[in-house]
Amino acid sequence: MRREFSSRDELLAYLREQFPAAAARDNCISETAGGRKAAEKVLQKVDPPRYAKSRNFLNGAVTRLSPYLRYGVLTLAEVRDFVLNKVKNRDEATKLINELGWRDYWQRLYAQLGDEIWKDRESYKTGYSGEEYANSIPDDIAAGTTGLVCIDSFSRDLGEIGYLHNHARMWMAAYIVHWRRVRWQVGAKWFLEHLLDGDPASNNLSWQWVASTFSHKPYFFNRENLERYTEGVYCRQCPFYGHCDFEGSYEELEKRLFPKAQPFENRSGSQSWQRGKKGGRG
Known part of the structure; x- marks a missing residue:
């Protein structure tokens, strides 16, 4: 499959052409861009103190890192280290790192349970x-x-x-x-x-x-x-x-x-x- 495209629109057109059945079922395309460069840009915008204070609100300062963590574009350790280096007071990073810990816990449980999670x-x-x-x-x-x-x-x-x-x-x-x-x-x-x-x-x-x-x-x-x-x-x-x-x-x-x-x-x-x-x- 092709890996280089001049624009996102060209990429989307190519994907629709390659996967017509999927496009016929659902033609919606997420605005989330993939790839390491896109992930690093999102990571740079993470604000740990604001996340801790506002993450429960739908307009809060959530990280939007989950797609990149899901597919291994970023690792939990990378995000943890970035967050710790960004804050002056480590307590400001506690809530965000705590959430990373829960994600790690789920993965470890999945490794033990396999399909039993269903x-x-x-x-x-x-x-x-x-x-x-x-x-x-x-x-x-x-x-x-x-x-x-x-x-x-x-x-x-x-x-x-x-x-x-x-x-x-x-x-x-x-x-x-x-x-x-x-x-x-x-x-x-x-x-x-x-x-x-x-x-x-x-x-x-x-x-x-x-x-x-x-x-x-x-x-x-x-x-x-x-x-x-x-x-x-x-x-x-x-x-x-x-x-x-x-x-x-x-x-x-x-x-x-x-x-x-x-x-x-x-x-x-x-x-x-x-x-x-x-x-x-x-």
Whole structure:
């Protein structure tokens, strides 16, 4: 295959020509540029202190390094060393390096488990058995036609640009598993079909954390949580504002979503995916 092109447009035209079946199925092209030079440019823009303070917000200073880490264009050690050299106070790098550590943990777990990451690590803590979850993504979620502006926007971004902010991934996963009662494996596979940075280890084990098959309770959220970390960008234009599926306190949602489960606050156990601590019920 050709490796040299005069422009990105020429590269895209060549790829469409070489893979007509893929182009016919989905003609969307991510804006993320590949290659080592592109990765180094993105790395230079990383701001560890701002990342630590704002990463939970959809407009926060996230790194956007995940595609390059996924395919080995950058290594975790490279990013760690760059971050430590960039900050004056090492504490400013703690949060970002902690996230790199979790990525390394998932990879090591994947090396041990292999294809077992597709199987429930534990039973659901939701009051439902695995057999009570559906085996396919509902058409309205896949098409982005649920009517919920946030969910439909996440679905379109997934298909069109192949990227979702980590918080949006959690919200979408929780909606699919807990509100629509779909097996986490179905959602995990759907994500991997579209995410440019889709990594089986981080993806599957995070879905399991949301579902509660790799944690002591399920992750879920309410409208207040979503509105806060999106700064209301979806809620302001949603026709269901004030009476959407996510309205209510966590206690109210817990009773609504998991009527057969024991109260989660009475459960013991450590949290498996620390990133779930970000502003939600996790």
